[in-house]
Amino acid sequence: MSQVTDVNETVSIATPAHIPNGRWFHIIVPIMILCIVSYMDRTNIGFAIPGGMSKDLAMSSSFAGFAAGIFFVGYLFLQVPGGALASRGVAKNFLTWSMVAWGIICIATSYITSESQLIALRFALGVAEGGMLPVVLTMVAKWFPDEERGRATAIVIMFVPIANIISGPIAGTVIQHFGWRDLFLFEGIASFFLIVPWVLMVQEDPEKAKWISPVEKAYILRRLQAEQEELVKTPSVKNASFLQVMGNASMWKLIIINFFYQTAIYAFVIWLPTVIKNLTQTNIADVGMLSVLPYVGTMVGMYVIGRLSDRSGKRRQWVIIPLLGLALSLYGSVFFKEQIWLSFSCLVLAGAFLQAAAPVFWTIPPMLFNASVAGPARGAINALGNLGGFLGPFLMGWLKDVFGGTDYGIFALVGFLLISALITITLPVTEKSH
Numbered sequence: 195m196s197q198v199t200d201v202n203e204t205v206s207i208a209t210p211a212h213i214p215n216g217r218w219f220h221i222i223v224p225i226m227i228l229c230i231v232s233y234m235d236r237t238n239i240g241f242a243i244p245g246g247m248s249k250d251l252a253m254s255s256s257f258a259g260f261a262a263g264i265f266f267v268g269y270l271f272l273q274v275p276g277g278a279l280a281s282r283g284v285a286k287n288f289l290t291w292s293m294v295a296w297g298i299i300c301i302a303t304s305y306i307t308s309e310s311q312l313i314a315l316r317f318a319l320g321v322a323e324g325g326m327l328p329v330v331l332t333m334v335a336k337w338f339p340d341e342e343r344g345r346a347t348a349i350v351i352m353f354v355p356i357a358n359i360i361s362g363p364i365a366g367t368v369i370q371h372f373g374w375r376d377l378f379l380f381e382g383i384a385s386f387f388l389i390v391p392w393v394l395m396v397q398e399d400p401e402k403a404k405w406i407s408p409v410e411k412a413y414i415l416r417r418l419q420a421e422q423e424e425l426v427k428t429p430s431v432k433n434a435s436f437l438q439v440m441g442n443a444s445m446w447k448l449i450i451i452n453f454f455y456q457t458a459i460y461a462f463v464i465w466l467p468t469v470i471k472n473l474t475q476t477n478i479a480d481v482g483m484l485s486v487l488p489y490v491g492t493m494v495g496m497y498v499i500g501r502l503s504d505r506s507g508k509r510r511q512w513v514i515i516p517l518l519g520l521a522l523s524l525y526g527s528v529f530f531k532e533q534i535w536l537s538f539s540c541l542v543l544a545g546a547f548l549q550a551a552a553p554v555f556w557t558i559p560p561m562l563f564n565a566s567v568a569g570p571a572r573g574a575i576n577a578l579g580n581l582g583g584f585l586g587p588f589l590m591g592w593l594k595d596v597f598g599g600t601d602y603g604i605f606a607l608v609g610f611l612l613i614s615a616l617i618t619i620t621l622p623v624t625e626k627s628h
Contacts, residue, residue: 214410217337220403222349224395225330228289229353231388232323234361234381235300236265239316240464241365242374244471245478250374251309259591261312262464266456266583268320273577276325277570280332286398288329290389295322297385304378328573335560336399339417341504343560348500348553355492355549358463358485366482421560439567440574444622448559451513451617452579454610455555458520459548461586461607469527469541469600473534484538488545495546496553503554509561510623514615516550521611523547528601562622582610 239247243258253261279288299319306312330350338346361381368377397403400414439445466488471481495516503512523544530536556572563571590603 213413214407216406216410217400217414218346220395220397220405221333221337222346224392225333225350226353226356227388228293228392229326229330229350230357230360231293231381231385232296232326233353233357235296235385236319236323237358237463238300238361238365238377238381241361241369241467241478241482242377243464244468244481245365245369245377246374251306251312253309255591255594256588257309257591259464259588259594261309261316262587262591263460263584264313265316265320265323266460266580268317268322269324269580269583270577271321272324273328273580274570274573277328277332277573277576279325280329281570283398285329285333286393286396288325290393292322292326293385293389293392297382300378300382300385302382304375304382324577325573327576328570331556331572333398336418337414339414340421340557340560341417344500344504344509344553344557347556348496351549351553351556352493352496354463354552355489355496355545358489358492362467362482362485362489364482366479366485369482370477370479439563439571442562444562445571445575447617447621448555448575449578451614452555452575453582453585454614455517455551455582456580457582457586457589457610458524458607459586460583461590461603462524462544462548464587465590465600465603466541470538472600473531473537487542488548491542491546492548492550495548495550499550500553503557509554509558510618510621512554513551513558513618516547516554517611517615517618519547519550520544521608521615524604524611525608528604531601558621 239262243253243262247253248255248258276288279285296319299315299322303312303315303319306315331347334346334350335343365377368380397405400406400411403411466485467478467481470476470484471478474480474484476484499512499516503509506512523540523546526540527537527544530540559571559575586607589606590600593603593606594600596602
């Protein structure tokens, strides 16, 4: 009993900087690796399209965009169930079997011979990866209190630029020397190498972890309990059911914001290799190397915005600023297109803003909804919002077919980002004094 008292006394006088931080290695590192591999599997089609797939399967730009985007229709199905299962303590097993599924599907994609096979497998891959993000975000919420959650979420979501930094040179080189089919084969096999370290390192929550120190565990549990006690005092979220949350105006604002944001993000990610290839008129291997630079900017932008958001506590403000920055940068890439490297510099700047709003955005739902529904709420926001991942690539491809270039598609993305920024202004205030 005295040991427990001593631990609680130590926690009560300690600051987060003085708490043991094993959770940053044991939880964040394997989660990031899992997310990196899954993201490479879903976006490698962006390099396969200009790297020979369109020609071999006789695809139009509209169909290529449709094939890339159909992933997000499948992605819809396991979002809410995944978040609900994570809230009930089965996140680790859910993600383990997800890895097996998406590895098999990616390998199978290397053997396709028709457009219909590509559509079926892209849809299936979306289903297999659908529960990943809400499950991962729910795990992060169990391990990191609010004062750390923005930074932890930013680091996790940094899997997006890291995956693109890794996949760009790899995809370009593999396609240049082997072909687009081997790209899918190699990346599918890589998924299976992740399973063993994942199973050995990750624990569901602090209560189940054997490696965690008593001080660190007590700190996490005490802070999370305090958050829930504070949340219960808020009339708008007290004892809310998931159905009630779905009827909440703020919930639908979050969904719409995420929808238009994801429309821009995935259009950028899928079509960036094509845009760079058309802009620079270079080979696919060089395109892969050039594509690294925007995502280096993404890493910097995510971390900086995440830290600024945590320090100020002004979540809405640090969602709006990156949205507007991304819109302005994309517009600049078209405005300066006659000056190749100035246009490319705008693409790099767009990369810096590309995912910077995301880690801040995902700290908002836990501050609006109670813990029992926060997981499913994240799933619904991510599922419906990520349908923008279908719209963006398809719209870019369709407008490319109609107008013969990507300029009008980029202008559409700018409009979507402005809408997201305007809606964000209307969200409830969730700021805390820091």
